[in-house]
Amino acid sequence: MTVLEAIQKSADFLAGRGVESPRLQAELLLAHRLGLPRLKLYLNFERALTVAETDAFREWVRRRSRREPLQHILGSTSFCGFDIAVSRRALVPRPETELLAELGWKWLARRASANAPxxxxxxxxxxSGCIAIALAAKCPSAKIAATDVSPGALALARDNAAKNKVAGRIAFLQGDGFAAFRPAGQVAQAPNQKPENGDGDSEDPLLQEFDLIISNPPYIPSAEIETLQPEVRDYDPREALDGGADGLDFYRRFAAQAKPFLKPDGKLMLEFGDGQAEAVRRIFENEKWIVEAVKEDYSQRARILIATAASRSRGNTGG
Ligand SMILES: C[S@@+](CC[C@H](N)C(=O)[O-])C[C@H]1O[C@@H](n2cnc3c(N)ncnc32)[C@H](O)[C@@H]1O
Structure with missing residues (x-):
């Protein structure tokens, strides 16, 4: 079978199984299997595949036809240019979230150069650690903490930090919401919290007030999860998706709990789902936050809230 025949047959097969963009998916799988950039396939259409190549490719196409995400089959994805390993342990990083990470590191870098070393x-x-890794790599003077309730996700995030050479700059902590931290003046560490520094060293694992709190929390209404594409519904962890009955549970928690963990003039940056902008804004305004901006993603849909804590604000530091 030639490269072109393999692509055409697999694209038809994937289309029949309801996979979106089946030709592109077939090309990406084959290119990765052959170790070629995708566009190079076009120069190799007449090349005959070996039996081993055909068998291996067929197995990948079979997995994709069962709606396993492309990124799980390939084992990694690119996030802001960083190679992030993916698995069932954590959400596959989404392109929309790259914008959140970029807003975060740009603000952090400005803050660092303006007034805070x-x-x-x-x-x-x-x-997967994608946002923390991007912040650590793009803002080398920043100290980053990363938490998750899921030990599996944290293990993956630690591996990804090591792979991207920023493990020593991120303190990984397991905990529910802000449970891994105590506001300044309170006892530093709850007995059941286990700080996990990326390089195994325990330097400063608990940062108690932050210049930036950033998050892409779960925001799918519980009842909608069953209606999602199989790639999401069956492969992303439920705890990465489920935002409670109306999808907004985590915004209420942030609005009620985040202020003591934010430095004066610090910023809160949160991703939310398409169509949730007004509800999220109301939640924060009701808790006396100043909503500074609601940013759109690349398809002009409002997806990111930037807020400061009104009662703790000491003036404008830009952003
Ligand atoms: C939508 S995923 C985002 C993952 C990653 N930041 C990204 O953007 O790709 C939400 C993450 O929040 C974690 N999570 C869910 N409930 C949590 C809680 N109560 N406390 C801390 N983390 C939680 C999930 O395990 C999941 O890793």
Whole structure:
């Protein structure tokens, strides 16, 4: 079978199984299998595949036809240019979240150069670690903490930090919401919290107030999870998706609990779902936050809230 025949046959097969963009998916799988950039396939259409190549490719196509996400089959994905390993342990990083990470590291870098040599950030619900890794790599003077309720996600995040050479700059902590932290003045560490520093060293694992708190929390209404594409419903962890009855549970928690963990003039940056902008804004305004901006994603849909804690604000630091 030639490269072109393999692509055409698999694209038809995947289309029949309801896979979106089946030709592109077939090309990406084959290119990865052959170790070629996808566009190079076009110069190799007449090349005959070996039996081993055909068998291995067929197995990948079979997995994709069962709606396993492309990224799980390939084993990794790119996030802001960083190679992030993916598995069932954590949400596959989404392109929309790259914008959140970029807003975060740009603000953090400005803050660092303006007035604070050791700026701090917390990525709450770190999943694969993608946001924390991007912040650590793009803002080398920042100290980053990353938490998740899921030990499996944290293990994956630690591996990803090591792979991207920022493990020593991120403190990984397991905990529900802010449970791994205590506001300044209170006892530092709850007995059941286990700090896990990326390089195995325990330097400063608990940062108690942050310049930036950033998060892409679960925001799918519970009842909608069953209606999602199989790639999401059956492969992303439920705890990465489920935002409670109306999808907004985590925004209520942030609005009620985040202020003591934010430095004066610090920023809270949160991703939310398409169509949730007004409800999320109301939740924060009701808790006396100043909503500074609601940013749109690349398809002009409102997806990111930027807020400061009104009662703790000491003026504008830009952003
Ligand atoms: C939507 S995923 C985002 C993962 C990653 N930050 C990203 O953008 O790809 C939400 C993450 O929050 C974590 N999570 C869910 N409930 C949590 C809780 N109560 N406390 C801390 N993390 C939680 C999930 O395990 C999951 O990793």
């Amino acid at each position: 050791d700026v701090t950030a917390l990525d709450l619900g770190t999943g």
